[in-house]
Amino acid sequence: MRFRQRAGRAPANPETADHEQRQKGRLEAFSDGVFAVAITLLVLEIKVPSGQPLGQALLDLWPTYVAYLLSFGTILIMWVNHHVLLDYIRHVDHVLLYLNGLLLMTITAVPVATGLLAAHAGDADGHIAAAVYCAYFAVVALAFNGLWWYAAVGGRLLHDGGQAGQRSVSRRYMLGPMLYMVAFGVALLSVPLSLVICVALAIFFAWPYQPKSR
Amino acid sequence: MRFRQRAGRAPANPETADHEQRQKGRLEAFSDGVFAVAITLLVLEIKVPSGQPLGQALLDLWPTYVAYLLSFGTILIMWVNHHVLLDYIRHVDHVLLYLNGLLLMTITAVPVATGLLAAHAGDADGHIAAAVYCAYFAVVALAFNGLWWYAAVGGRLLHDGGQAGQRSVSRRYMLGPMLYMVAFGVALLSVPLSLVICVALAIFFAWPYQPKSR
């Protein structure tokens, strides 16, 4: 019942509900802050070229642009997923604060993994760069799973109701680490194919899946 | 009366309204975070001169100061416009989160476009730099239009009422991409004239236009 979540002015035990809500509010504020800073820092990687002729110099920067678009899109998708995930959560406890922190730590490192890929995808180290990229996203997916399963087991920290939606989230989340590990294996054989899998997974997780009824 | 500001919810279906409001609240918080970081990072471009004599070294930095003022002013105007735009929006859905993300992506890149212009406006590549600057702002204007039209078509995500204000926003927004493309064409002929158009457009969009009645 959403009713229990928000309103500090409900008749029964308003203090607890209100306190919980504020705890969750600060968790959201801190997380949104980290997402916002991480996604904005990306632009620091794009340096204005000083070489001439300028037109050519701008075109030569294309791997930087691709990395920028990729990092920005990835963090944005993660932000939306984090958003949806927190929507299911009613309680916040100490362990959840730390699991959320671990997740944020993996997210702030997105530009490193993406920059590595952009710098090396086309050279002799392409297999290593793509494998690291895939393995890194498997870790991100694990961090999402850790947060979700801690909250979900026994319905511990979730809202009552919405079981259908929760099962849908659980199924989706389980796929993440497995498929990124597949992509990791593929990267050792074919860099382009592993990136196709990564892009497909990004689109899969970008897709709206929050049940309308909530 | 402060009483009017905060307090306890409406009798009819508060849950839905509350949920929508929180969704929109996180969208605003994330967007404000991105704007705040983007506008504050600008100062990193200004390096304290170590050369001597100091007075001359400070004066020689004038293109940096101009780029700083221009970037700061541009992002500030965009923040106010984003503010006004979101004021018309009642619902937030998945697509809107992504369209908003695309808009934020264009905004975080403002310092790159402005830095390019500041570095090259006076040299042989001035036409290219000014053309890129104008084309870039056409893209920003398109991103604003995408967000607005997605929300506005059929009144999908807007508040009921306020049709006059909505039509006024629609008219203004349509002008943006067109006029920036005109500036783009002009840049190939005359750098100063294209910048005059850009400044005029910035002033146009800075102007308050939110109907008083809202």
Added chain:
Amino acid sequence: MRFRQRAGRAPANPETADHEQRQKGRLEAFSDGVFAVAITLLVLEIKVPSGQPLGQALLDLWPTYVAYLLSFGTILIMWVNHHVLLDYIRHVDHVLLYLNGLLLMTITAVPVATGLLAAHAGDADGHIAAAVYCAYFAVVALAFNGLWWYAAVGGRLLHDGGQAGQRSVSRRYMLGPMLYMVAFGVALLSVPLSLVICVALAIFFAWPYQPKSR
């Protein structure tokens, strides 16, 4: 209908009060974001020394530490003052958003002015560096005054009541630009004396002055 959005509570005209309050809320959130980023970016100036012996290398960095403490303290004092100022404001309009933006622009540049002073206070350009520092803070004080007087004239955007407190703010604010210009003049004669004036002014503005009655 705005009524549906926020879950209107009060009987009489909740829309206006609620709308105003949300506008001010986003202004505060954006401003707090800029302050938080600006104050945290300062640490990027402190580089871990790689030279050896480490003890000496750490001691030699003392001007960096002083600049860090000075910048952090200054921005913190400004944040508290901004806080108190906004507390008097009830309405937010377009012009106020831009005046607030101008103020934030001056605040994000604090590390540049402080870095300049820290780098040159002891060398032949000390008079120039100190004069720029003082002139810069005169500009910050002017920006605070612009925001305040725009809101205060005729009580336009202020809360009703609290006239005593408002007069106290007005008096304090008027002193700022004048005394920083005095420090500017003094800097041309004596660098240490001008800095004593600046520190005294910082302490003056750090002092709590919000009337208890609010």
Added chain:
Amino acid sequence: MRFRQRAGRAPANPETADHEQRQKGRLEAFSDGVFAVAITLLVLEIKVPSGQPLGQALLDLWPTYVAYLLSFGTILIMWVNHHVLLDYIRHVDHVLLYLNGLLLMTITAVPVATGLLAAHAGDADGHIAAAVYCAYFAVVALAFNGLWWYAAVGGRLLHDGGQAGQRSVSRRYMLGPMLYMVAFGVALLSVPLSLVICVALAIFFAWPYQPKSR
């Protein structure tokens, strides 16, 4: 009584209670912003290696990864502690704003201390680096104590009730500076032992300790 803290809907003098709450809200927002920026800036220290072979280059960066994990974990633990601390606080006054600012200042410098340790723990300056690291965390612990004791003495700014929880916080906080000074002394004798103490202290402060009853 939590009742007094929040509610814009209390019958008696709602304005004051609400005003206090907003003051505390901005303190939290600013603090969360600083924490979020500080924790996200850490990733800027990890540079994508350009050397080849890439595999070896990535492995050679391990001290950077350790410093990143250590800094991120430390700031996260401090954020959670700050969170719990503010939960006890009902009033916010001018002095508290500044004491909180001092605390934030020490926290934004975490990456400097950690970077110093990571760069020098294994070389001839290891004793100095570890001693500086421990002394620095003693200062952080002092800043936490300053904030807490100012609020707690005579129950000045705390919520009524919850005395058991408050005494528990007081006891824990007092241990911090003392034990970090012990680690400082140990660092002059044995670098590894001092770091073991630091890690043990981090785990101690990471442990949930907020009484369930609140």
